[in-house]
Amino acid sequence: MSPVHDDNTHVDAKQRLSDAQQSDNLRTFVGAAARHSGGTVTDRMHLRITRDIAEGFAAHSAQGGVTKTQVWEWITQHASPAYSVEAFESRWEVFESERLIRPHRSKKHQQRHSFHPLGTVFLMICDRLESRGGIDELIALLDRTQELLDRDRPDREAVAHNIVFCQWVFQTFAVQLEALVVDGSLKELMEDQWQYRHQDLDQRVLRLNHDVNRHFPKDVDLVHKAVVMVEAEQRYAHWAAQALLRVLDRAGTTLDFDVLSAEEYLEAARSAPPEQLAEAGLALVADAPRVWLDAGAVVDALEAFVPRHRVRYRPPVPEGSADRDPFGAVAERAVRERARRERAADRMLLEQDRAEMTEELRRSRWPRAVRLLTDLIMLDADPHAPYRVEMGTELIIDREAWVTHLHPVTVHRTKIPAVLPPPDPVASEQGDEEP
Numbered sequence: 001m002s003p004v005h006d007d008n009t010h011v012d013a014k015q016r017l018s019d020a021q022q023s024d025n026l027r028t029f030v031g032a033a034a035r036h037s038g039g040t041v042t043d044r045m046h047l048r049i050t051r052d053i054a055e056g057f058a059a060h061s062a063q064g065g066v067t068k069t070q071v072w073e074w075i076t077q078h079a080s081p082a083y084s085v086e087a088f089e090s091r092w093e094v095f096e097s098e099r100l101i102r103p104h105r106s107k108k109h110q111q112r113h114s115f116h117p118l119g120t121v122f123l124m125i126c127d128r129l130e131s132r133g134g135i136d137e138l139i140a141l142l143d144r145t146q147e148l149l150d151r152d153r154p155d156r157e158a159v160a161h162n163i164v165f166c167q168w169v170f171q172t173f174a175v176q177l178e179a180l181v182v183d184g185s186l187k188e189l190m191e192d193q194w195q196y197r198h199q200d201l202d203q204r205v206l207r208l209n210h211d212v213n214r215h216f217p218k219d220v221d222l223v224h225k226a227v228v229m230v231e232a233e234q235r236y237a238h239w240a241a242q243a244l245l246r247v248l249d250r251a252g253t254t255l256d257f258d259v260l261s262a263e264e265y266l267e268a269a270r271s272a273p274p275e276q277l278a279e280a281g282l283a284l285v286a287d288a289p290r291v292w293l294d295a296g297a298v299v300d301a302l303e304a305f306v307p308r309h310r311v312r313y314r315p316p317v318p319e320g321s322a323d324r325d326p327f328g329a330v331a332e333r334a335v336r337e338r339a340r341r342e343r344a345a346d347r348m349l350l351e352q353d354r355a356e357m358t359e360e361l362r363r364s365r366w367p368r369a370v371r372l373l374t375d376l377i378m379l380d381a382d383p384h385a386p387y388r389v390e391m392g393t394e395l396i397i398d399r400e401a402w403v404t405h406l407h408p409v410t411v412h413r414t415k416i417p418a419v420l421p422p423p424d425p426v427a428s429e430q431g432d433e434e435p
Contacts, residue, residue: 045083049091051123052079053101057115065104065112068092095119135198138169142204149211156216163212163225166205170232177239181246189243205233338382341375345387349413357409358396365402376411388412 056071059078072088075081081088095101100119104112145162148154180189212226269277349355357376361369380389392408 054115054119054123065114067111141166146208149215154215160222163229167229167232170236174236174239177243181242205230341379344375345379353413355411357411361406362401362403369403386414388414
């Protein structure tokens with residue numbers, strides 16, 4: 001593998017800051033995680049204080065500078081800090097000593113300060129490190145190298161430098177994943193493999209290799225470096241897949257609490273069949289408690305036992321209404337319906353003994369035609385009604401009319417029957433036809 005230089009990767013290898021500026025930036029960036037006694041902080045509370053201080057400076061950015069008192073007042077009002085003012089003062093002193101917090105202007109006894117932008121960059125990197133272990137930086141380096149190749153005249157040295165660095169990072173990740181898959185515990189593998197889940201990483205590397213061959217077809221050394229980078233990415237992808245497969249295989253064959261999350265167990269308790277849930281207790285050993293009974297307890301229980309008797313009670317008699325007889329109402333309704341049908345038939349006949357109803361039915365809509373034909377059939381079936389209905393076998397079809405299919409219908413008046421119906425006590429002139 002080609003050696004990796006101490007300087008960082010750049011978009012253009014010829015455009016670098018001065019040595020003094022690089023040292024100042026490095027000191028300021030690392031100062032966000034520095035302690036008084038040296039080294040870096042390990043308590044997340046210090047990171048919380050750093051974030052609150054940065055947000056306090058950002059809230060007063062329109063003023064051009066801010067005092068320490070103003071920052072602390074903003075933190076107490078908006079951030080609800082879980083730390084004391086002494087902890088805030090301690091971090092402020094560290095940031096001043098590492099030049100992360102600087103005087104706003106170069107004057108003596110300056111009370112207003114400014115927060116260096118590298119502190120904000122540090123917080124952004126911390127956010128990424130909470131879910132990814134540096135893989136985002138590798139993707140950003142691939143994108144910067146792709147931007148170099150998209151130029152009309154890409155810088156060969158910068159491209160080669162970035163490709164070698166990407167190859168080294170891929171190999172480092174692959175070695176770490178291989179060690180976890182082979183020797184690491186399942187819990188460590190589960191916690192570590194989440195940071196390697198990304199999309200289109202292989203496509204980025206293949207496109208980068210293709211563009212290197214397109215821009216530098218005769219540069220054997222650079223093409224070889226690009227091929228080695230592709231091989232390193234494939235090795236890294238192989239072990240990333242092996243890590244995921246080991247976790248999935250373990251999760252599919254056991255219900256260990258170290259494998260499944262609390263949400264997965266909750267979902268299984270809600271939707272999994274009882275046979276599958278019972279598998280979780282196959283490896284458990286438990287002694288069922290014994291029921292302790294003596295003769296005295298059995299005698300006391302028998303003496304205190306009283307069998308339950310079910311007594312059936314007659315349901316209450318429903319209270320009837322004295323205003324109206326329900327059976328009489330049914331009879332009255334039948335008489336009214338018969339009277340209505342007879343009046344409708346008399347109106348159709350108009351003092352004649354025979355009337356053709358075919359045209360009347362053809363001009364009617366379906367509901368009225370059905371109602372009219374039903375009334376005529378009911379009169380024909382009534383032995384006390386002096387009417388008869390004749391229906392022909394001819395089928396009349398008219399696709400333009402409301403009633404498209406119809407047989408000829410004729411109503412006849414017959415002689416008055418010998419047996420007369422009972423008188424109509426409640427017949428009325430309303431409801432002769434359907435509105």
